[in-house]
Amino acid sequence: MRFSTFAALLLAGTATQAAAQEPPVPAESLPPLSPFTADSGAPLSVAQAATDLPRLDLAIRIDPANKAISGEADYIIRANAPVEMAEFDLDPRFSVTSITVDGNETRYESADGQLSIPLGRTLAAGETARVSIAWNGKPWVAKRAPWDGGFVWSETPEGKPWVATAVQMEGCDMFWPCIDHPTKEVERLNSAITVPEGLVAAGNGTLLGHDTADGWTTWRWSTRNPNTYAIAINVGPYELASASFESRFGNTIPLKFWHLPGHAPQAAALLDEMKTYLDFFEEMIGPYPFGDEKVGLAETPHLGMEHQTINAYGNEFKPSPQGYDGLAQHEFAHEWFANQLTNSSNNDMWLQEGLGTYMQPLFQQWRDGEAAYLAALSSQRLALLNRTPVVPSSPITSNYYLDTDAGWGKDIYSKGSQISHTLRQLIGDEAFFTSIRRLVYGRADPKPGNFVPQFRSTADFQRIAEEESGKDLGWFFDTYLREAALPVLKQNRVGDRLELEWVRESGKPFPMPVEVQFGGRVVSVPMTGGKGSVNLGSERMHYVIDPLAKVLRYSATVERWQAWVAEQQEKAKKAKSGT
Template sequence: MKLITKPCLLMLLLFVSFQLEAQEVQNWTWGGPKDPLQNQYKVKHYLLNLELLPNTKAIDGYVEVSFEKTGALDTLRLNLIERYTVLKVEMAGKNISFDHHGDTLDIFPVEDSGNKVKVFYRGKTPIATNPPWVGGFTWERDQKGNHWMGLSSQNEGAKIFMPCLDHPSSEPSEGVDLHFKVPYPYFVAANGNLISNDTKTGFNYFHWATDYPINNYNINFTMGRLHLEEKTYTSRGGREIPMKVYVLEENAAKAPMLLQILETSVRTQEKYFGEFPFPEDKIGLVETPYLGMEHQTINAYGNNYQFTRIGEVYYDWLLYHELGHEWWGNKVTVADWADFWIHEGICSYGDWLFYREHGGESAYHKHARDVARSIKNENPVAFPAQTTTDEAYHSEIYSKGAFILHSLRYILGDDVFFPMLKAFVEDKAYTYENLVGTKDFTDFVQRYSGKDLQGFFDLYLYTTEVPHVKIKKKGKRKYEIQLDNIDFSLPMEVETSKGVERLILGPEPVEVKSKRPVKVDPKGWYLVK
């Protein structure tokens, strides 16, 4: 036998480590063009039944998919990552043939096999390497050595934990039922309402359910030794809604404060965007071993209780942002990741409104200036149709997306802008099962306001250009101002020696008089050069 020297052994270990890491960081994405075979049916309901196995970082169970045929269906195509083993597939109580190749699961129904399919599967889970941005399962231990598991899949899709039609345009119209088996004494927090829980022979069993439509990546569950802090919240519409906060038992003393901040946050969101969108379920969050994510009615919270004070109240930016997605992302949902900015940009603008509500206009504008400094205009905010998460996800869908709303506020004025935002998020045509795109939003804004804003939207959403402000001195006390790279006009504040006035600026020069140099947009309502 040939001996392996220390340098060779080190190289071998590094190689093996690299190979294992490469397997874990496999890049999954979703969205893009929808598979034609998946246009032949619509998902109505998922029933997920899983045993969570923390010692082996694996899952074992089945999913039952209820669907409605919309065309000829000789192949029922689902998505499930290849690392799971599909044990069998049943329809109408009979074993059905299937082919699991890559991340695709093809099922071949026979005549009269019905509109439900049950897929049994198991396997070791993909491990999240940088959750939630590079998602998967996060298997951790709390400070007492107890198992603690979180799941994140926004950029990967639900195929990393269950067989499904994994496309953003597909939501189960009748919701999901979620059943879990875990070792005693662990708890599982998930979407919707806790229908039942039981303990038998060393295991805990949980049944959660929601009847609301839900996007695939929002289906979620967290396992741990969890403490519940709860109260009844009365919404702006007078509805009594359960409000529940699940934290690690070791953080039980921090839960009342977290619950209080959650209540303040919901009241602020409701003021601007209307009643909490899922009153039949709950307002909920759960402490997770990663930063956070907007899982419907059970938002992931991992910000380590870093509360700050704004005005007279306490604020947690992570909690507030993920909560905002209950309106922008979960209630108003895009069908194509090309329009991802509607989720992240408008939700981020909602974060700015917390500063306005509790810190005043000065705090709001300071925050706007801080955000503006981070925007480099490197990518468009809205993308061509059929875009994947990998293509659409970048920081400016948050920052620049929010700034576009900030500019829109100035253009329309508060008396139109704020009612307009609430009207959109409360319109049945754009909520729950009725998914939206960028054009839906921009058309609505123009229709509601009665203003032609297409030039503004086209420039800021679809390009990396911004208006160029050109100021030319004409004589001793005269200046000409124009936006020389656009073919439309915008209202802008202009500060002269007489004060600040609102002028319509565009490609044609506008003359103003001032005893000192003029300033255009001194408050920073726009991204301009």
């Protein structure tokens, strides 16, 4: 999702990503976004749970002049249990012009953003029906894409229409009828996006072709198993940069970048950089999941988003002191951690965002070595808030992401990354990376064509990591993911002996080993039951706890610094407002 390491920059008062966004287009007289549509991933209804989606032919016409859309969603649905009703989510601001079942017009009910469509018969498990929905209207305009989602109606510097969507928190029902839940992916999506002649619609998957008639051009795309919020509209006077990558798995992967005119050199350079990312991910994680389609980028008027095989890119090709485009790399990480592996509920979103964020320091370790890795992790550490569990105990809505008091929408990034690092140090590289592969691909030996999309929970990750490491990791996952506060390491020096004790929020033991450096050596102190000690050999012996920062723990120093930053920001805010 949104470039994750921005949290540290926000704490330092340099919100460069937010500042890079174009001002939102006024919503004119549109009604407010309904609570049902504003939320994504709400519990499935009985009918929705019983409905699988083997195919969708989705036709959408984009009218930039009127900031309006119209479309038809032609579904083949399949019952996985007896079902008499089809239920789809769609923003009620749209007008539904017709609904048919197996070609016959049907009555339906529409309430609070959900369409209830009688099938006229009971589908037994395995049986199919065809449901077609036509709609039109003015979609919700994003106030601050990609954080607050919707349509972005913008213009290029030359005054040409430049249109994009970003709907992760609000979901697919913001602009097309869908089952707005991460587990309800369409197995095959054929999309036809019609735009004014002269514009290009860059879409998900493989381009099948395009045709022009009566001043409009229709661009036809096909993809498999798209993540529901990763189906995207990208329209502009695009030019195309192309390249290819010879995978270590024997297949050739096409790379495509739809960029604005005048950006050809920058686009070509970023495509070359993408090859490095591909090499990294395929070595460390496994095969690119959509190598039979493409690696795709579309230049957008908002910062970025992990739209499957057509990642939104709005970072303006900015250089970075790390020597790589962190936004492009982060969004690309989501092809593995969001689009191939999808969290099974909102509560488990850290699997997408935390593991996706860990891929930035891991990339720096792979490319530049240990110092770059530790420096990147140290920077991320400053952003942690620890106000609420990374995995809340009760079901949450996607809107919880924007709850600034809870801070959950920030911690799932950097804290998730720090947790990943600590788990890796605890169980070792072999167990850690095998666990990641099994989590992402459903198997430890992924190769192109031998895996399918995975829907995963934190419990799944814990089970897999325990199987691979041979260790009980309940205490680890409970402490870091199901409790808010970080564990505190208490130190007490008694003569030449250093006594250590872990204290966690629940009061339960935390048997995390701790390394202590002294006298030119490093000793790993077992912390059975959460306590341990080491003989330093001298009352005056200098020592360093956890010299390589292997363990995520509470830091009073960071907490004081964060409080100071918040105080300075509040002073600056008051000074600006004159209060």
